[in-house]
Amino acid sequence: MSDTEDPQDEFDPVQVFPESEEMDLRPGADSCYKCSTCDTNCPVAEVDDSFPGPKFQGPEQWRLKTKDEDVGVDESVMKCSNCMRCDDACPAGVPLSQMHNTARAEYVDEEMDRLSAEYLRNRILANYGTLARIGSKVPRLTNFVMGSSVAQWANEKLLGITAEREFPEFALETFREWWDERGGAQIQSEEKRVAYFHGDYANFNTPEVGKALVRAFEAYGYQVAVPDQRCSGTPMFANGMLDDARRAARFNVETFHELVRDGYDVVCSCTSCSMALRQEYPELFSFEGTGEVAGHTYEALEYLRIYEDLGADLREAELDEDAQFSYHAPCHARNQGLDGQAVELFADLDGVEMNDVGDSCSGISGTYGWKTENYDTSMAIGEEMFDHMESAPGETGMTECPTCAMQMEHGTGYEIRHPLEVVAAALCE
Amino acid sequence: MAIEDDVLVVGGGLAGCAAALAAAGGGARVRLVSHKQSTLRNASGLVDVLGYVDERGPLVDPFDGFDALPAGHPYSTVDETGVREGLALFDEAVGDAYAGEHTDRNALVPTHGGTVKPTARYPQSSAAGLASRDGDVLLVGFEALPDFDAPLAADHLSAAGVPFEARGVTVAFPADLKADAKVTRYAKVLEQDQPEARGDGEGGVRATLAERVKPHLGGAERVGFPAVLGDTEDAAVRATLEDHLGAAVFEVPMGPPSLPGLRLEDRLYDAMREAGVRISTGNPVVGYEAEGGRIEHVMMERTHQRVPYTAAQYVLATGGLVGGGIDSDRETVREPVFGCHVEYPADRYDWSEPAAFGDHAFARFGVSTDDELRPLDAAGEVAFENLRAAGAVLGGADFAAEKSGGGISLATGTVAGRRAGELV
Numbered sequence: 122m123s124d125t126e127d128p129q130d131e132f133d134p135v136q137v138f139p140e141s142e143e144m145d146l147r148p149g150a151d152s153c154y155k156c157s158t159c160d161t162n163c164p165v166a167e168v169d170d171s172f173p174g175p176k177f178q179g180p181e182q183w184r185l186k187t188k189d190e191d192v193g194v195d196e197s198v199m200k201c202s203n204c205m206r207c208d209d210a211c212p213a214g215v216p217l218s219q220m221h222n223t224a225r226a227e228y229v230d231e232e233m234d235r236l237s238a239e240y241l242r243n244r245i246l247a248n249y250g251t252l253a254r255i256g257s258k259v260p261r262l263t264n265f266v267m268g269s270s271v272a273q274w275a276n277e278k279l280l281g282i283t284a285e286r287e288f289p290e291f292a293l294e295t296f297r298e299w300w301d302e303r304g305g306a307q308i309q310s311e312e313k314r315v316a317y318f319h320g321d322y323a324n325f326n327t328p329e330v331g332k333a334l335v336r337a338f339e340a341y342g343y344q345v346a347v348p349d350q351r352c353s354g355t356p357m358f359a360n361g362m363l364d365d366a367r368r369a370a371r372f373n374v375e376t377f378h379e380l381v382r383d384g385y386d387v388v389c390s391c392t393s394c395s396m397a398l399r400q401e402y403p404e405l406f407s408f409e410g411t412g413e414v415a416g417h418t419y420e421a422l423e424y425l426r427i428y429e430d431l432g433a434d435l436r437e438a439e440l441d442e443d444a445q446f447s448y449h450a451p452c453h454a455r456n457q458g459l460d461g462q463a464v465e466l467f468a469d470l471d472g473v474e475m476n477d478v479g480d481s482c483s484g485i486s487g488t489y490g491w492k493t494e495n496y497d498t499s500m501a502i503g504e505e506m507f508d509h510m511e512s513a514p515g516e517t518g519m520t521e522c523p524t525c526a527m528q529m530e531h532g533t534g535y536e537i538r539h540p541l542e543v544v545a546a547a548l549c550e
Numbered sequence: 551m552a553i554e555d556d557v558l559v560v561g562g563g564l565a566g567c568a569a570a571l572a573a574a575g576g577g578a579r580v581r582l583v584s585h586k587q588s589t590l591r592n593a594s595g596l597v598d599v600l601g602y603v604d605e606r607g608p609l610v611d612p613f614d615g616f617d618a619l620p621a622g623h624p625y626s627t628v629d630e631t632g633v634r635e636g637l638a639l640f641d642e643a644v645g646d647a648y649a650g651e652h653t654d655r656n657a658l659v660p661t662h663g664g665t666v667k668p669t670a671r672y673p674q675s676s677a678a679g680l681a682s683r684d685g686d687v688l689l690v691g692f693e694a695l696p697d698f699d700a701p702l703a704a705d706h707l708s709a710a711g712v713p714f715e716a717r718g719v720t721v722a723f724p725a726d727l728k729a730d731a732k733v734t735r736y737a738k739v740l741e742q743d744q745p746e747a748r749g750d751g752e753g754g755v756r757a758t759l760a761e762r763v764k765p766h767l768g769g770a771e772r773v774g775f776p777a778v779l780g781d782t783e784d785a786a787v788r789a790t791l792e793d794h795l796g797a798a799v800f801e802v803p804m805g806p807p808s809l810p811g812l813r814l815e816d817r818l819y820d821a822m823r824e825a826g827v828r829i830s831t832g833n834p835v836v837g838y839e840a841e842g843g844r845i846e847h848v849m850m851e852r853t854h855q856r857v858p859y860t861a862a863q864y865v866l867a868t869g870g871l872v873g874g875g876i877d878s879d880r881e882t883v884r885e886p887v888f889g890c891h892v893e894y895p896a897d898r899y900d901w902s903e904p905a906a907f908g909d910h911a912f913a914r915f916g917v918s919t920d921d922e923l924r925p926l927d928a929a930g931e932v933a934f935e936n937l938r939a940a941g942a943v944l945g946g947a948d949f950a951a952e953k954s955g956g957g958i959s960l961a962t963g964t965v966a967g968r969r970a971g972e973l974v
Contacts, residue, residue, distance in 0.1 A: 156592055160732045161807040167738050170731035177730070209832050212586045212874065399853040416854035426553065427857055458832035458852055465828050477823075 146183055146220055152213045153180035159207035159217055164482035165200060168501040172200045175207035179220035194228035201225070202486035203359035204452040219404040222358050229361030242280040246488035247360040250321035250352040253291065257325045260291035283496040286531055289326050296324045296331035300347050310344040315424070316377055316385040317347050320394040322523040330390050333545035334421050340549050341429050346385060348376045353397035356488045363405070371408050378410030387418040390541055392454040392521045393487065395420045399457065420459055420521070422466065422540055432466055438547040439471030445515025446538065447478050449506055449529060451522035463519065463540045470547055478509035485528035500532070507532040552847055552858040555581040555828065556974040559967065560835050560848065560887060561867030561875065563588035564956060565941025567818040568636060568963030569865040571643055573971035574825040582827055583850065583859065585834040588815065589873050594803035595810025596659055597640065597960065599633060601668035601953030608668035611654050612957070622946040627921055628961045636960030640671065643821040644814070649677050658682050662698045662776065662804045664706025668953055673810050675784050678772050679800035685771035686715040689802065690763055692723040694731065697804055698776035719766040724758035736778035737809055740787045756787060760794030770797060777801040777809050784813065835887050845934050863936045863970035866925070867963060870942030876915055883915050885943065890917040890925040890933055893945065916945025923966045938966035
């Protein structure tokens with residue numbers, strides 16, 4: 122460099138990425154320094170070498186496409202299970218799952234045949250809530266039909282939904298029916314208010330989880346609201362159905378934004394739901410209030426731990442029956458820093474023995490493991506977790522995620538409980 | 551309600567793990583928080599103490615070089631005693647998985663570039679490959695794994711003057727893996743050892759691999775593979791290969807991402823869980839509140855909310871320039887969590903030397919401490935009475951040039967963690 126110029130004075134950074142409404146993934150792609158930490162965390166790449174891994178699906182593919190407009194999104198993006206482990210792993214803050222979500226949506230929009238069985242199947246799986254709404258009107262009949270081998274055969278042959286899995290049963294009374302029946306909130310409070318985002322699964326399939334949440338929060342003196350809501354969008358992101366997700370997200374943000382303004386915080390019992398509201402909504406959408414809702418959303422136990430002294434209360438409580446739980450931390454709980462929470466909280470609860478079954482992925486990743494072509498991969502990923510569950514004492518599993526619970530049950534035959542059920546049993550009885 | 555513990559360690563690498571284990575060993579209730587996965591998984595899995603100093607090296611005995619270290623080096627703060635304490639804690643935490651504790655002398659471990667690295671502790675998987683051992687070596691690379699060029703590495707070893715014959719050969723990996731298969735995929739395939747349909751062998755993948763290597767064996771008594779021989783079951787993978795080859799089998803440590811690094815991370819995290827350390831990962835510590843020269847709590851950012859974490863004592867082990875514990879822009883160098891003072895030349899052009907392997911000032915950027923590892927402010931006073939620093943966040947050492955990173959992390963982590971635990 123010449124002595125006459127001082128580059129420090131000359132340097133005037135140019136704003137390359139102006140604030141815009143459209144997603145600009147350039148800064149994310151530029152941050153990737155190719156350490157491949159994401160690839161070593163990918164549960165799919167470990168069992169299937171035809172999947173090129175998150176580093177390719179995110180920053181590399183983005184660059185390839187930017188350079189050449191004729192290059193489409195590679196079909197391998199559909200093999201990504203959307204576990205989002207790469208997000209958590211990246212030391213450079215590359216928004217990998219955001220890149221995968223947009224690439225997948227582009228692939229579905231531009232490359233996938235709308236009339237294909239695969240598109241139809243994915244659309245059906247992604248919109249589980251719509252089907253559940255209809256099916257749960259006549260739960261006994263639906264359970265009977267869906268549990269029949271004829272339905273399983275038809276699902277497999279016509280749609281590519283694996284016949285290996287048993288369809289989850291609908292509850293005879295949904296959570297919302299129970300909530301209306303009991304006359305809604307039993308506690309009124311101006312200061313302590315939470316709005317419950319139950320999602321579809323706790324409503325239609327596991328209302329006992331929702332009831333446990335209500336009992337626990339009411340025991341702490343909270344006024345609970347249960348507003349109308351749609352699916353969080355998690356299965357829609359995972360299937361590249363971004364338009365469906367946008368519709369659902371808009372409805373949810375509008376509803377919950379109003380409650381947040383009235384002093385409510387949002388609590389979720391499903392860690393994928395809380396993940397969607399907290400991270401995916403602000404990454405993918407910009408409706409009014411998206412950020413505010415994200416900033417007020419919590420996982421239920423996390424909330425009680427921060428704003429109440431749940432840890433100390435559990436130390437003084439006890440569970441009537443001795444219980445041994447094999448706990449699996451869902452990937453999406455991991456992404457929110459919640460993976461150690463249940464084990465930590467229940468370690469001091471009398472009558473409970475907690476065994477963490479390790480940091481592997483369960484392999485089902487929502488709708489992923491329901492697809493015939495993914496079933497074997499899904500079970501191969503889950504093998505480590507099944508082994509650890511079987512070598513841990515007891516025959517009861519525990520997890521926050523409904524589809525992880527399906528996989529745990531499917532692989533071991535164990536009954537699977539939700540941490541909220543234990544909290545309610547310990548503190549409310 | 552804040553989440554409360556006796557000792558809070560910020561950072562999940564080697565130094566953070568050592569600090570957490572040392573504090574928990576003294577009976578304290580310890581929490582370790584780590585934002586992203588640590589750089590351990592990018593590291594070789596080797597633990598060095600001191601390999602080069604003052605243009606001397608590789609050193610036969612790392613402790614012989616301590617006198618020549620510059621003032622302000624972390625080793626002068628913790629002393630040889632601290633380093634031995636750190637190594638003892640490491641040996642206990644990793645158990646049989648590592649070797650090297652039988653002697654003070656450095657081991658010379660061949661790396662994937664064909665250089666030899668002086669190191670104090672090494673995984674058992676590398677033990678048979680030590681350059682100081684007798685026995686001719688065959689290095690084996692895989693066609694679809696470009697990260698390890700075995701013939702080149704062998705030539706490099708020979709050129710370095712090793713006292714044995716080193717040859718390299720490239721074979722096709724049996725299971726017909728795709729060109730871009732991840733190292734974790736190789737490890738999984740070898741671990742599962744399924745009979746492979748597309749290969750030429752009748753046994754499992756391990757047997758087929760051994761069959762493909764055999765014709766090249768010649769008089770080699772030791773066979774080195776890239777470090778992808780299994781994840782948790784690496785000993786079993788090596789044992790099968792040894793049976794079939796009739797030769798000792800070792801792993802050559804690779805660049806990132808590294809299986810030996812991953813295994814070391816697993817070992818240390820298992821040891822922490824066994825010691826009752828609570829581990830919270832995935833969210834960054836972004837600030838703190840202090841009163842009267844004491845840190846009251848740190849703030850963790852959890853997707854848009856700031857949650858306080860409280861402890862009586864804190865250890866800062868966030869890493870250096872690579873790990874993110876030290877940050878810089880065009881004007882300044884800083885420690886982002888507690889804003890600890892970092893010394894650096896005012897003129898940015900004095901931060902580095904023109905030569906790639908020059909004596910760079912930036913390599914030594916980091917916080918300075920008192921003799922109890924408490925960071926000092928710009929005036930040279932203790933910044934917070936209940937904060938200690940450990941590992942690469944400390945200034946004064948060029949660990950890449952010295953080959954001292956592992957020892958510094960273990961020693962300062964152990965001393966800082968033990969002291970923090972004693973004070974609660």
